Amino acid sequence: MKDLEQILQSHAFLGGCEPEYVQLLVGCARNLRFDAGEYLLREGAAADEFYLIRHGKVALEINVPGKAPIVFSTLGEGEIVGASWLVPPYRWTFDARAVELTRAIGIDAACLRRKCDADSGFGYAMMKRFVPILSQRLHATRLQLLDVYGKP
Amino acid sequence: MTVAVADPMLPQRYRVTHAQRLLDDTVSLRLTPQDGELPSWQPGQFNMLYAFGVGESAISISGADDNGFEHTVRAVGAVSRAIAALQVGDSIGLRGPFGSAWPVTAAEGADVVFVAGGLGLAPLRPAIEAVLQQRERYGRVVLRVGARRPQDLLFPEALERWRLARDVDIDVSVDHADTQWRGHVGVVTTLIAGARFDPHESIAMVCGPDVMMRFCARSLHDEGVADDRIYLSMERNMKCAIGLCGHCQFGPSFICKDGPVMRYDTIADRLNVREL
Numbered sequence: 001m002k003d004l005e006q007i008l009q010s011h012a013f014l015g016g017c018e019p020e021y022v023q024l025l026v027g028c029a030r031n032l033r034f035d036a037g038e039y040l041l042r043e044g045a046a047a048d049e050f051y052l053i054r055h056g057k058v059a060l061e062i063n064v065p066g067k068a069p070i071v072f073s074t075l076g077e078g079e080i081v082g083a084s085w086l087v088p089p090y091r092w093t094f095d096a097r098a099v100e101l102t103r104a105i106g107i108d109a110a111c112l113r114r115k116c117d118a119d120s121g122f123g124y125a126m127m128k129r130f131v132p133i134l135s136q137r138l139h140a141t142r143l144q145l146l147d148v149y150g151k152p
Numbered sequence: 153m154t155v156a157v158a159d160p161m162l163p164q165r166y167r168v169t170h171a172q173r174l175l176d177d178t179v180s181l182r183l184t185p186q187d188g189e190l191p192s193w194q195p196g197q198f199n200m201l202y203a204f205g206v207g208e209s210a211i212s213i214s215g216a217d218d219n220g221f222e223h224t225v226r227a228v229g230a231v232s233r234a235i236a237a238l239q240v241g242d243s244i245g246l247r248g249p250f251g252s253a254w255p256v257t258a259a260e261g262a263d264v265v266f267v268a269g270g271l272g273l274a275p276l277r278p279a280i281e282a283v284l285q286q287r288e289r290y291g292r293v294v295l296r297v298g299a300r301r302p303q304d305l306l307f308p309e310a311l312e313r314w315r316l317a318r319d320v321d322i323d324v325s326v327d328h329a330d331t332q333w334r335g336h337v338g339v340v341t342t343l344i345a346g347a348r349f350d351p352h353e354s355i356a357m358v359c360g361p362d363v364m365m366r367f368c369a370r371s372l373h374d375e376g377v378a379d380d381r382i383y384l385s386m387e388r389n390m391k392c393a394i395g396l397c398g399h400c401q402f403g404p405s406f407i408c409k410d411g412p413v414m415r416y417d418t419i420a421d422r423l424n425v426r427e428l
Contacts, residue, residue, distance in 0.1 A: 059337065068330045074337045076346070099334055136342075143339040144327050148361040149270035149300035151177075152228055 004029055008105060011052050012078030013129060021122050028111035034058075034098035040081055047090040049106045050082035056102025061095045069095065072144070073137075083134055085109030160394050163202045163245030164188070168238045169220060174306060177227045178271065179236045183246060184220035194253035195278035196385060196413040199223065200393050202245030203234035210390035210408070211235070212275035213249060221246070224274035224306070250393040252413045254279040255383055259355035263291040265347065265377070267368045269298040269340055269360025273306045275385050275412075276359045284317050291354075294347045297324045298340025298364065302333045321347065340364065344371040351376030357413075359385040366423050369416045379417035386411045386419070402428055 005026045008014055014022060032051070034040055040051055040058060051058075057076050061069040072094075075081055081096050081104070090109065116123030170182035183201075184190075193213055199221060202208045209231040215222035227236035238244060256279050264283055268276045283290055295314065299305045305324065315322045323343050325336035336343060340360075356377050358368045365384045372382050388400040388407040395409030403422045405411065422428050 057336075059331070061331065068332075071329045071331060071333065071337045074325075074335075076336075078346070097331075140339045140342055143341065143363070143367060146363060147300070147327070148364045149298070149304065149327065152361075 004031065004105070007031070007054065008052070011054065011105065013052050013080055013133075017129075018125070021125055024115050024119070024122055025107065025112070028108040028115065030106050030108075032104045032106045034102045034104065036098055036100045038098050040096040040098065040102075040104070041092045043092050043095050045092050047082060047084035047092050048109050050080060050085050050109060051096075051104040051106055053077055053079050053081060054103040054105065056104075057099040058102055059097050059099050061097060063095060073140075074099065080130075080133060083130065085113075086130065160247060160250075161392070163200070163208075163247050166220070166244050166246045168240050168242045168244060171238065171240050174224065175226075175304060177236070178224065178306070179227075180214065180222055180224045181235070181238060181244075182220045182222050183244060185246075186243070190216065190218065190220060191249060193221070193249040195256055195282055196254035196275060197249035197251045198275075198390075198393075198412060199246050199248030200250070200390070201225075201231075201235055202247070203231055203238070204243065204245060206234040207231040208245075208247075208391070209235065210250075210387075210393060212385070212412070214274035214277050215281070216278070224271065226271050247393060250408055252411055254357050254385075254413055255355055256282045259283070259357075260286075260289045261291070262381075263349040263354040264293050265344075265349055265354050265356040265372065266293075266295045267298075267340060267344065267356065267358045267360070267372075268295070269364040269368075270300065270304070271306065272358075272360030272364075272385070273297060276357060277307065277310065279357060280314065284314060284320065287318055287320075292349045293320045294349050295320065295322045296340055296343045296347065297322070298343075298360065299324070299326050301328050302326050302335070323347070339367075341367050341371045344368065344375060352378075354381060356382045357385075358382065362387070362423075369420070369423075373416075379420060380415055382416035383413050384416055384419070385413050 059071045060073040063069050165186040166183040169184045172180045198210050198212045200208050201211050211223045214224040225236045227233040329337050356372045358365050386407045390408045391397045391399040393408045395406040400407040
């Protein structure tokens with residue numbers, strides 16, 4: 001059976017990451033399982049843990065009073081859920097719900113922030129992995145906003 | 153001996169033999185020639201459909217059998233509204249087929265990646281069917297489909313049939329959904345990175361709105377697919393369909409004659425020119 005370090009090393013988010021950095025991350029990590037319908041995080045709650053998805057699918061939703069929630073993105077294997085832990089005031093800005101049985105690694109955000117502050121090399125390595133993902137998502141959101149399949 | 157050559161500007165009379173409403177504003181029409189045989193055609197080509205008294209519009213062929221062409225039409229302007237309103241038994245003028253085709257034969261031996269957005273699945277459908285009919289001649293077959301909402305997906309029955317077909321990797325993403333939708337939500341480009349295909353041994357065929365194709369081509373490029381192995385189906389204001397009138401000029405090319413299917417490496421620079 002794989003231990004946490006092996007699981008982290010094999011996750012797409014950490015592909016090619018220096019082993020000593022993976023070891024640092026292991027100290028902040030735990031294995032998690034979410035059944036279909038279970039929420040990983042809720043809008044407004046403290047962003048104290050984010051998730052590396054190992055298997056399954058997670059829907060990111062915005063709650064609309066009196067209506068069904070609107071799903072604006074889904075994430076799957078190899079992707080990360082949550083970036084609000086990076087930016088004060090560390091509060092989630094959407095809900096994340098497991099669409100199907102989902103296994104993930106939870107990363108304690110406060111623990112990771114402390115380690116990033118203490119070791120700037122580690123912090124920079126982590127940011128180099130997060131920023132492209134944030135950029136890609138911003139770009140994808142722009143395309144969604146264009147509503148390219150709407151009436152010309 | 154004098155051989156009569158059909159005038160490419162003269163519409164032939166066709167009859168609507170089947171009409172099916174697919175979406176609120178989109179129909180599929182089966183058009184059967186009233187005189188003579190169905191002309192030969194290839195996946196990716198288009199016909200000029202003439203709604204009598206209204207005008208002509210270039211519409212891709214979304215299928216065909218021995219008896220007729222199938223065209224999938226979205227009612228967005230005067231001509232397409234008139235075409236979409238036709239009933240079984242009505243007549244329509246048709247010129248064609250015109251234009252270039254999807255590289256279905258050239259893709260033999262390679263992995264094939266289809267990416268369709270919205271109505272773009274219609275022009276790709278004959279190419280998908282052709283590949284699946286001779287599935288053993290191709291490597292991996294990947295289909296990625298993007299739509300606005302789950303209820304806007306074209307050809308759900310065909311998608312299900314293809315999904316059940318041997319060894320075809322199909323994934324669908326919509327831009328907006330409620331919690332009942334169990335598929336992906338997000339732009340279709342995000343489904344390209346996770347697809348399993350050999351980028352160095354793949355041919356990609358992409359059809360959809362211009363913006364979607366541009367970003368899909370970039371995603372495929374980023375995955376390692378060479379630009380000369382990516383094909384897009386371009387759409388411009390086609391009028392004569394034989395490269396004479398210039399309405400569909402796209403830099404040095406005419407979409408009607410040199411396209412609609414064009415290789416990405418030959419047009420990538422032009423896709424960023426706003427005036428084109």
